[in-house]
Amino acid sequence: MKICLVGSSGGHLTHLHLLEPFWGNKERFWVTFDKEDAKNILANERKYNCYFPTNRNVKNLIKNTYLAFKILKSEKPDIIISSGAAVAVPFFFVGKLLKIKTVYIEVFDRIDKPTLTGKLVYAVTDLFIVQWEEMRKVYPKAINLGGIF
Template sequence: MGRFRMKVALVGSSGGHLTHLYLLKKFWEKEDRFWVTFDKEDARSILKNERKYNAYFPTNRNIINLVRNTFLAIKILFKERPDVIISSGAAVAVPFFYLGKLFGAKTVYIEVFDRIDKPTLTGKLVYPVTNKFIVQWPEMKRVYPKAIDLGGIF
């Protein structure tokens, strides 16, 4: 009998956030997966053989692209129906986490390594709806009491 393959959505900005998610390859490489990130050179290069959806950017404090990415999330989540959504930020994760809950997906957020004792805006926004919230510094447990401290995971 074969093992169950999860459908995983890996959602994040390009750059460091995308790199963080890609470094989790041992977890996602045998799963049915898709990516949501920006159509930038690093994403095109790293994800050249992956199924990818392009999110709208810039996202930081950009209401228009938040609305556009919300409609994109509805479309993608309705089509793909992931079992779990994983993100390490940034803002593109917010509509996917909130809407993903409505679609029955579990959510896992990984607060970035360079935040030692202060939260990111995205972390603060998704914390209330995240099933597993992972931090990489013990000091962050004061910021996110329900978080799991895995230490440096990258």
């Protein structure tokens, strides 16, 4: 299994990194910001840098959509996993077009309100995971796996 892990640097990247028991023994690559925390956390990992800022930035959304096509067509992952934020959107939509399975994990600090990214990718996500039972009211098709932290 080949995994594409997509996430903004900071908490989203940390969140994905905590899933190491799942991805640690699998072929993988990362897509994130070219920032110091990402460079440190992913020092020994294969990483693609995406464009930022991403929040409400149409220019970078277009650039990241092109990047998603380029990376996903080249790498051909079996699955895309993300916990956000906005960089996940083009990768999930392009992934859907390319018939790549997607898993989205809504962030831990959202207990009863959705994130913008979660709302945008919910319809195209194959497996949508929440960490609080209250979030199943927001995302009825979600699975609650409890807290990752």
